[in-house]
Amino acid sequence: MEHFDVVIVGSGAGGGTMAHALSGTGARVLILERGETVPQEAENWDPAAVWKQQRYRPKELWLDRRGRSFMPFVHYVVGGNTKFWGSVLYRLRRDDFEAIEHADGVSPAWPIDYDTLAPWYDKAERLYQVHGQQGTDPTDGDRGPFPYAAIPHEPAILELVERMREQGLHPSHLPLGLVSPGLVGGCILCSTCASFPCRIRAKSDADTMCVEPALTSETVTMWTGACVQRLVTDASGRKITGIDVDRNGETVLVTAKTVVVACGAVNSAALLLRSANERHRHGLANSSGLVGRRYMAHMATMMEAFHPMKINSTVFQKTVSINDFYRAGHGRPYPLGHIQSQGRAHGAIVQSVAPFLPRWACDAFTSRGVDWLAMSEDLPRASNRVTLEPDGRIRVSYRPNNIGPHADLVRETRRMLKRIGYWTVITHSFRVQNTTHQCGTLVFGNEEKTSVLDPYCRSHDVDNLFVVDASFFPSSAAVNPGLTIIAQSLRVADHLIRNELN
Numbered sequence: 001m002e003h004f005d006v007v008i009v010g011s012g013a014g015g016g017t018m019a020h021a022l023s024g025t026g027a028r029v030l031i032l033e034r035g036e037t038v039p040q041e042a043e044n045w046d047p048a049a050v051w052k053q054q055r056y057r058p059k060e061l062w063l064d065r066r067g068r069s070f071m072p073f074v075h076y077v078v079g080g081n082t083k084f085w086g087s088v089l090y091r092l093r094r095d096d097f098e099a100i101e102h103a104d105g106v107s108p109a110w111p112i113d114y115d116t117l118a119p120w121y122d123k124a125e126r127l128y129q130v131h132g133q134q135g136t137d138p139t140d141g142d143r144g145p146f147p148y149a150a151i152p153h154e155p156a157i158l159e160l161v162e163r164m165r166e167q168g169l170h171p172s173h174l175p176l177g178l179v180s181p182g183l184v185g186g187c188i189l190c191s192t193c194a195s196f197p198c199r200i201r202a203k204s205d206a207d208t209m210c211v212e213p214a215l216t217s218e219t220v221t222m223w224t225g226a227c228v229q230r231l232v233t234d235a236s237g238r239k240i241t242g243i244d245v246d247r248n249g250e251t252v253l254v255t256a257k258t259v260v261v262a263c264g265a266v267n268s269a270a271l272l273l274r275s276a277n278e279r280h281r282h283g284l285a286n287s288s289g290l291v292g293r294r295y296m297a298h299m300a301t302m303m304e305a306f307h308p309m310k311i312n313s314t315v316f317q318k319t320v321s322i323n324d325f326y327r328a329g330h331g332r333p334y335p336l337g338h339i340q341s342q343g344r345a346h347g348a349i350v351q352s353v354a355p356f357l358p359r360w361a362c363d364a365f366t367s368r369g370v371d372w373l374a375m376s377e378d379l380p381r382a383s384n385r386v387t388l389e390p391d392g393r394i395r396v397s398y399r400p401n402n403i404g405p406h407a408d409l410v411r412e413t414r415r416m417l418k419r420i421g422y423w424t425v426i427t428h429s430f431r432v433q434n435t436t437h438q439c440g441t442l443v444f445g446n447e448e449k450t451s452v453l454d455p456y457c458r459s460h461d462v463d464n465l466f467v468v469d470a471s472f473f474p475s476s477a478a479v480n481p482g483l484t485i486i487a488q489s490l491r492v493a494d495h496l497i498r499n500e501l502n
């Protein structure tokens, strides 16, 4: 049995950032990560290895609401899903923190406002080296300048941007976390970024920016291959007294003054449900009954605009954002969502979702296509939830909502691309399998009855339990979640340093 001041479960956006923030404090910190470090190897940038052979995906299957098994879009590695992210690092928009009327109901208010998180967003953008340009996105509000200048659009993208402006739209630069783009030893702005690990460690992921530097501190340790099975409490149920870890097949018990769970929204909820005991019959910290409920993951559609005569020579395509429809559009008064250009699709990627197509057809298609993502907010529903089967398997029961606004957003995007001159726009959605933006399963709030965590992400029920991953989101907004997880993790770390670790 080993004792630490803080045990962090998971090394992704929330956990990795927390480890970094605590690394200079002298506190004895242990990171427990079920996965291993992704090796730097040729396959990192090989679309066939990543997409067809699923080289970096776990073999684990989850069940959907009908009991059908599916492969979730998750990665169990050091750095978590950030190793594979597109590194689009957005702040939520100021009014995302307030209650907003949507076509399908109300997106609830957060227990903190934008101004509370703003200083932590500033720190998060510096830590993850976010490149952007303030003032061109109509939803940017009163934010200050980005710490690093925006990544310039490549010529073909610049032309598209001009054509969008002619349509009265306000395209802006996507905020991107990249290490020294264009400089010696830095990011080379390649075509295999989103969904691929960076072979040269130039992506601002939690491993590169936080875990690796944190481990240079003598007081921070990481165990890989260490999957937490259960959290054990004392007889009162108010304190975690042990952490059961499966460490490469061996069961180990770890103790800590403070436990920070950051397994991702689905696995954190699953861990608390697995940790049910006499005092917590329906799952640890579940007096509200909300553990695992309110699962959200965004409505997302991949869109490829195609013109048979136009070869797309762009390499790094992921630089444009359109937020003109974020609050209204398509003649309707409710929010539609966000549009962003995507990394280049590759023939092997298309073939992995359409295996009946010959490879030459997939290559011909992607070489003439430009890739986009349309993303809308989905609303928290108690019935959309994570549960455990009797054999321990995870079930994600998810019925999409806010479908109408998302369909309108896809229509607006298609219309925009057709006006530019593309012949056709092909769409694809991974539906429930798209667990990339999972959030909301351990909501934070002021009231014990209506939330699992308090505004500093401490469990209302268990005094030494904190959760700093995407679980705490009361609403999903319609921009990428990563920077908000990082900012809140930094805020909670500061709270721990001031109140718990002395």
Ligand SMILES: Cc1cc2nc3c(=O)[nH]c(=O)nc-3n(C[C@H](O)[C@H](O)[C@H](O)COP(=O)(O)OP(=O)(O)OC[C@H]3O[C@@H](n4cnc5c(N)ncnc54)[C@H](O)[C@@H]3O)c2cc1C
Pocket: 009, 010, 011, 012, 013, 014, 015, 032, 033, 034, 035, 073, 074, 075, 076, 077, 078, 079, 080, 081, 082, 084, 085, 086, 087, 088, 089, 090, 194, 195, 196, 226, 227, 228, 229, 262, 263, 264, 265, 267, 268, 271, 436, 437, 438, 468, 469, 470, 471, 480, 481, 482, 483, 485
């Ligand atoms: C392909 C892809 C592209 C994406 N692109 C973007 C983007 O451009 N911008 C953006 O903001 N977001 C993006 N996301 C989403 C983003 O990666 C996630 O929102 C973010 O990583 C979630 O952070 P987290 O801390 O909640 O969990 P994660 O980062 O997933 O970390 C969870 C960690 O916990 C570990 N773990 C799980 N269970 C246990 C256990 N029982 N014991 C020990 N360890 C455990 C996992 O192995 C993992 O390392 C993308 C995701 C994917 C998959």
Ligand code: SF4
Pocket: 178, 179, 186, 187, 188, 189, 190, 191, 192, 193, 194, 196, 197, 198, 199, 200, 201, 202, 203, 204, 316
């Ligand atoms: S080199 Fe740059 S663009 Fe390519 S994977 Fe690495 S961070 Fe992404």
